[in-house]
Amino acid sequence: DAKTTQPPSMDCAEGRAANLPCNHSTISGNEYVYWYRQIHSQGPQYIIHGLKNNETNEMASLIITEDRKSSTLILPHATLRDTAVYYCATNNFGNEKLTFGTGTRLTIIP
């Protein structure tokens, strides 16, 4: 399972785009990249996932590099409610477990 590394913390101004990077240089061809966030000690909340194409949903966009060794989660217009710890995780197709990284604590500044 791929190990993921993330910066421990980031700040972003309210209303601006928040770009959260994740390195997964050992990712294998059938491993998906998932992003979750955790507000306080609540359960992780699913945001988005992808394999190799860029993905967008109502919450965020996911940009995966062509070599798949890194990805960036983009929150297009950050609000104060987006303050949370954001986890990049990997999951092997056909294998159930999510392997979480150590997360980035994102603080949205008014």
Added chain:
Amino acid sequence: EPEVTQTPSHQVTQMGQEVILRCVPISNHLYFYWYRQILGQKVEFLVSFYNNEISEKSEIFDDQFSVERPDGSNFTLKIRSTKLEDSAMYFCASSYTSGGPYEQYFGPGTRLTVT
């Protein structure tokens, strides 16, 4: 919107005692999971469960741990003889199917404190 629920929200127990953590997964989901998070650390996989049997477990999930789906709705994690190092948040999750690309939905967690 359907959600995963967990009880209790906080459990305090003495070392050596047995605890059972309970979860009600989303009703049409087929795969069930337990994860734990020690304070200040990342979320770690414990076990996955499908078709009434364990499909995968981590090295953390030793003989002191067991899981069960006693009826059509509940999914439980039992720790037979708790240790101080079992103190953590325990999260239940469920998904409709396994692996990618299906997302796992997490419950709010049970904070287990072993004294």
